[in-house]
Amino acid sequence: MKELLTFPKDFWWGSAWSAEQAEGRGDTGKAKTVWEHWFETEPNRFYEGVGSEITTDHFNRYKEDVQWMKKTGQNSFRISISWARMFPNDGVGEVNQKAIAFYRDLLTEMNENGIKPFANLYHFDMPVALQDAGGWESRAVVDAYVHFADTCFKEFGDLVYHWFTFNEPLGPILGGYLEDFHYPNQIDFKRGAQAGFNTILAHALAIKAFKKLNLSSKIGVILNLSPTYPRSQNEYDLEAAEICDAFYTRSFLDPMVKGTFPEKLVEIMREYDQMPEYTEEDLTIIKENTAQILGLNYYEPRRVKARLTAINEKSPFLPDWFFEPHNMPGKRMNIYRGWEIYERGIYDLCIDIRDNYGNIESFISENGMGVANEERFLNEEGQIQDDYRIQFVKDHLAYVHQAIAEGCDIKGYHLWTFIDCWSWINAYKNRYGLVSLDVETGKRTMKKSGEFYKKMSDMNGFEYETSKLVGTKREENN
Template sequence: MVLLNLYIVYFVVCILSVNSTCTTNNDEDVRKFPLNFAFGTATSAYQIEGAWNVSGKGENIWDKYVHKNPNVVIDKSNGDVACDSYHQYDRDIEMLKELGVDYYRFSLSWSRLLPTGSVANVNNDGVDYYNNLINGLLKHNIIPFVTIYHWDLPQKLQDLGGWTNPIIQDFFEDYANFVFRQFGDRVQHWLTFNEPKQICLCGYGQTTFAPGLNMTGVGDYMCGHNLLLSHARVFHLYDKKFRIKQAGSIGITIEGTWSEPFSSSKEDFNAAERFMEFEAGWFMNPIFSIKGDYPAVMKERIAVNSAIQGFSKSRLPEFTEEQIRLLKGSSDFLGLNFYCSTMARHINTNVSSEPSYEDDANVYSYVNQSWPHAASSWLTVTPWGFHNYLNRIKNLYDNPEVIITENGYSTWGGLVDNDRIKYINLHLNALLDAIKDGSKVTGYTVWSLMDNFEWQQGYSEKFGMYEVDFQDPSRKRIPRKSAKYFIDVIRTKSVKHYDPEYYEINDCTNSVYV
């Protein structure tokens, strides 16, 4: 197993010493996780660190995007200060210790370490910051789980074309080599990228995320191609130069959304499958499938549409046979971010004269309004979709090891967040169902440790188990009810089994929920 290989004896002793929190629960109501199962929580650099232009940090694409276009964020906010974790990492570590997590997933700011994106210009203050954070985590037996890239490309590299320019592969490999050398003696769990689809589709195909280039059907595919090849190069770099000495593992995090057919028709079933192939298969298939390469449906549809539109070749770049071989199996585990499900319906449309990812996928995807909703308009509560998606991965990709690297629920604020507790509990039960079905899921990560800058939603939506007061210059953090719930889950390595239709939070006298 990837996680807990260093501390398993310590955690087994702790688990065996803990009794159930609520004595009113019957034994049959409690579901146990495997002893080597790990729990954590997550953040990302731009969303929490702040200190955007101090201590030698360079400008990144989100800095530029929100400063130049403040209206793209619903509350016109930005990550200039955010949670001020650059100055308050000690409090962050204290919160993680309070929760009792096995690991903490955080990301490195490329432009804080290498202000221009190049290893020719190292910011030692940035190196010191991450050394202090990593050492502080290890001091409290918290495993650092590090994402190398979480959406915040140095602006100097974007000026060269960013992820659409093949030269980015060289820069990313150099950057990864640098962080392995700097931190790999203490960091043994790595992710190359967080959510490639959001990087490419939302940042290069649309204007949802930085850099907001709006090059749909072209820029997004170029981005995805270079990103995948960058991932493969860094995986093999780690494999050849660092794995034996540092005894670590490296993977990638991909977001998955379960797609439910609108009807039982073959057309809608195919539309749902097509949605999932275009959404996550785009990046999972080249790495985790037996044959490798992009999903067949992507290759076929984009090639046909490109020909109709007068292109001389497919807008989807083509891998060489050597690149296909390099990509296949280039991950020790699959990091899965799962939040919700969607509905899918087949549509009959003529191909537009202009390239479009939406035309290529040809799926009408929408949120079922009858499903329970979080504060985020896109976030529905569909634990059955989580179960289905894990089974899909098991069956489609020869049952790889999966670590849930994000799963979470948004509210509008407040310390009593019963809906978040219910969401997490339902998804943990669905996860246990998937393990029972044979899925190799070894870890679960709540998004997020604390409220933070949620991209276009700014600070309006709250995902944190800790509330952050963004009006307070000290950015005071206060635990929510969900934090106390998660403490109980981690301590007991278990969740209560219940009928979700009648679920209520149990506030019995000696409960941590009180």
């Protein structure tokens, strides 16, 4: 039997994207980012040789795009502010007045159309000159970031609803130092640990600067979080999951929300001589300046088991010295992205935040489904019939609704993404949007999911077969 699932009053219905993935270069002047540099040097690493020069061309079409936000029922939307655009002299020096004018115009347009602006300060797009000067391994780069953040607070503080220091700070560490999917393409855990620590310190220093301004908005961070499930309740599988969770979930979540570091992670890093350099003052700053609001990016669970093979000790130190992935039989997959679809994971994540992180005010800041060759699903009227995306959203939101019913302080849901956008080295291989983008012409076309999202927002909910909600108190009470 279907029920009408109604969400709390003033729930944030929206979506998100980043400057590098949507704006295009524009004409304000802009420092070269790590992505633009990497594309110039190794275009073969990018799907079909497509870089970020134009992307969705949001810079030139932002007024049109704000109207598309309204057409798809969004009352909130997350942008990122380009460090390279704000400081075109390689990320430092004088602020760019043309960039200020662009972002003020965009934020004003959003506010005037009833769309709350959520502004993120860093989404993987460091000016390459700063990366070459050490990136997040460098304290000078941390100082440059804090100056950038403080400038944004002062220039746009009257227009932004909520602020975020970083989106998925784990991503550049994994990609840049452990897994080779992000410039500078190093395999060096200790350098990555230093970059990670300095990112956490930059987050705390930005919050410290923010608090001095007494703005009405809040500031937090957006983390990509996957519940870690052991293969079994065997003690070795449980230990493997605990260690995996410390590396991939608690490593940023604990210090950025609690102001402390996970003991298990610190213990392992000390034992294997992987600790970063820091001072006691750094730890005090991190302890005293934590997130006021938390964005939860959820796409897939993480499943692990105890290692079955020995480690070659002459190989680089990596987290998977302590566990290996568990390929669970029967799991459902998004075959295009290679990710497991497991809706209950979003519920388990919310419960974890409720029980272990003070039930900090949170929202689902990313969740979505990328699918290749969506033109296969065009109807006679030329609209993409993406029923799979509609079902994906409903299935995840039903678990979010149940988490809220069980006391989780979840204030909204932002889909990734709004209009199909450029996706790092995958370019336009998979499409995520509520609105379809013609890459050749820039034309926007409403997908079926965009119409659904508008209806869901207007109703502040949707009908759903709640018997599908397994592993929750609702199931226990039935």
